[in-house]
Amino acid sequence: MEFQRQTKRGKEAESKAQRKAEEAEAFAEAAERHAQAQAAGRKKKKVMKRDGDEDEEVERSKLEDEARKATLDAEPPVPPPFMHNLDRAQIALESGNPYEAAAVPLRLAAIRIEGAKNLRPSFLSGLCRPYLDGTLKPDNPLHRLLYSHRLHHTLPGQPTSIPAILALTNSLGQDLTSFDLFSDIAAQLAPAASPSSSSSSSAEDVDVVLRCQEKGRFFLKTSTEVGNGEGNGVVQGRLRNVLGGAESLEGSASIGTKTRKSFALALVSPLFASPDHSVSLSAFAQDRDLTSYASCVEGLRGVRAALSVNAGTLGLHELAYEVQHRHVGRLLPTASMSMRRLAGHTVKSAVSHTVTSDTRDDPFMATEGRLLRLYQEYAGLGGDASHYKVEGEGQVSRAFGRGWAASLSARGGALTTLNGLAPRFSDRFQLGGPVSLRMFRYNGLGPRDGADSLGGDAFWAVGASLLAPIPTRPHWPLKIHTFLNAGQLAQVHGREKGTAWRELGQPSSSFGLGLLYMQSGLRVELNAGLPLTARKGDGHRKGIQLGIGISFL
Template sequence: MAAADSHLDAPPLRPPLANTSAPRDREPPHADLDKLRRWQEERIARRLRGEYESAVLHLAEVVNDNMSTPLRLASIRVEGAARTRQSFLSALVTPFLPPPATPSFSASSDHSSSLGDVLHKARHIGSLLQETDIFQSVEARLEGSRDFLARPGDVDLVLRTRERGRFYLNTSTQVGNNEGGASATCRVRNAFGGAELLQANLAFATTTRVAFSASLSAPLLPYLPYAPSASPNPNLNTRGEISIFGHERDNTTFASSFEGVRGLRAAVRTGTLRNGTHEFAYEGVLRHIGNLAPTASISIREAAGPSIKSALSHTYMRDTRDDALLGTQGSYVKLSHELAGLGGDTSFFKTEGATQLARRLLPGVTVSVAARSGLLWGLDGRPVPFSDRFQLGGPMSVRMFRANGLGPQDGPDSLGGDMYWAAGLSVIGDIPRRPHWPVKLQGFVNLGRLDSMDKSRSLIDNVRESISKPSVGAGVGLVYKLDAVRVEVNFGVPLVASKSDGVRKGIQVGIGLDFL
């Protein structure tokens, strides 16, 4: 009895009970089950987030404290790349591995490698794999080396990847360069396992009645010889491309004819658009001018028939604008040179340049200054074919003039020219009290001229005369950025025009990508 009396039980708890929840928890009443459940989920999420952030900070401290720890990258493995050639992956990752052991190479000579170096290499390799446009995701981890000859501090870098879909098919309607149409595009990514891109396109439009193209491009730099002593810096900025193309274009609005083009092209591109790209290309093209309108001029009738061009070209382009269509800061430069005469029935040298500079003057107000110029010089004494001559004028170049309406004319037809220049000043601003609208106000002044070269005079005299007699147009309008194109509705007048120029007074609409 004494032992039983010594065992005491706590009395049972009976309501009403005091509320012990902390006021800062803001616990909802038990009657509202939905609010109670959401409160509990948010509370758990906050706790997990706090634990995750603490773990990340702790891991960052551990890594930062051990960045100088000696570590050597022994091998690199890429997992999940079933449709990518191992030779291509090896060309990308091999430059990041240390050179193979030789009698003059010992373990003591690789002590400079550390955890920091390995992590930087892992980040660089992951970025390089993403740059191929083959992989949807790339995850990296470090493991102890599996090699039975591994030394202390040797690790393997394992990259777990997930490849993108290979096939892409798209049909769309599109508007650009003052014409509208429909197109179908088929694309095969990583076609042969080495980041190749195989693409075919078929389009129908109002001016270009039908156009087709097929191209195959691939990175070239991974296949170039690699020197193990060089610093690992492979990149995919050098690509080669082979293409075939053709189109049927309706030129009746300015040249009373149709033009058919069939050709092939091979090009090598290198660099990035922001730092500058170079393209070296060869092009062989068969052109045919036919289906003349009854009102076609004698000059167009003489230009009718086939012509063959075989040419080498070089193009440099650099674009630092924040927006290619409505830039508020940055600059754009493009220079191109073409030498024809390596076969075919035409021989000439053509050079062309374009530049644009955009700056923000005031909040919501941007000024844009642009200029273009080109020179065409025949090399065999014969007239340069109509298809290779410059055309100028229209809502995308010298506004308030007809499309391709500047320069030499023969009746209703524009014959093109050997030399041109054009410049423009545009001020673009927000609509008052509606700065968030995608429609902007524009005021512009454009001037330019297109001429045929007078071979009896010097080049300087030809240029001086062309600059002294510009055609000028000015006006105001609205600008709207519609997805990938720019739309302008302008009202203006030509201020100065030559007798042969085709002018356009009143309202003019422009739709395209590259405006002066």
């Protein structure tokens, strides 16, 4: 019985444990279902909230789009950035389109010169006048004479282009450079500082700006000069811009082998603020040793006033008045009787006119171009010299490739007295020497009395020259040249005309070959040659002859 009771209690305990396990399992399942239900609720709430936010964002975006559209409809569009036409032209030039740059419209507004603090404003205004003043006309002869090519540039306010404005800038820069006042001139184009009120014109208005750096006002130098058969030691001083109008005061003193001593002082001022025209006042004194051909020393003292005008294609004209006191004296003991009669004091008061037209590429060793020069002098406005004197010079040069060039030159002159007296020694012509008629002695042609060359009142000379480069060295300043010269000098006054003209028609001539060297405007010739013909009494020489000078036949 006891065993049955224990068995029964065991089964009840087992049954009770099984029921608890089932209840725990059911509770776990219920808890899991509850957790899943809560998670699903939270997810649903999140989805509903996100959908609401999206709807609200869409609505807000629509409102903003409508407001932005209303603003754009109410305000004008923003214009593009402003660009001056000068910038457009420069961009076209930099990109290699010069024709496109030239098509960009521009207008000259003003000219600004900066850094010229010592020049008078009135002078600068006069300098710029031909580029700015519309009342000056190219077809007016007086205006054309005063301002020449400067009148052909486009005036302010007129449509133009960048090439035309650059040409104006270059012309004005050359004008400033010619006054020798500035060490550096920098040119620039800039949008106008005071443009037109019109918006379309303001994009076209341009200022020409020249920035100048002035030279020192005082200049002093010493030098040695060799030329025309003599050598000199020179001290030269210059004061620039004396009165604020580009005037220059220049003085020089020298001693030399033939010009024993010399002094000169000159004041030069431009006219109408133009480098083409000037007026000058000068005083001078010199003593020249002429004993190498005339057994005397000549002293000159004088003053001179000159007006210089550049007439363009009509040449450079100079009108001058000069008063000279001349003294031919200090004769050598061997001086001839003719030379003694010509010695003494004379005074010349004369007016002269010189016209020069020069298109040569190099005035010292021309290979292209031509030269025409005519000098006329009338003496008799006082003093004891009374004459009319004329002298001319011409040269034509042509190059024909590989450094070869040929030139033809001619000179001539005549003097006639107006008081019936013989010409004064100081007014006569002289001819001969390495710079005028090669292979003849210096001033060795014409009438003579013993060792003295007396000079003449008529002469002529012609020359032909052929220049060739040094083989394999065409760039050297050393050239080979051959020459043929001919000329004659005679005294016509007081002689039978037929005899005098026959003497002029008997040329002395020479031929030779030599070397020609150019250095800093000085021409040096070393020639070997011989006279071909010579009139009796003319001083000629054979062999080697050295010539140093500036102007050669």
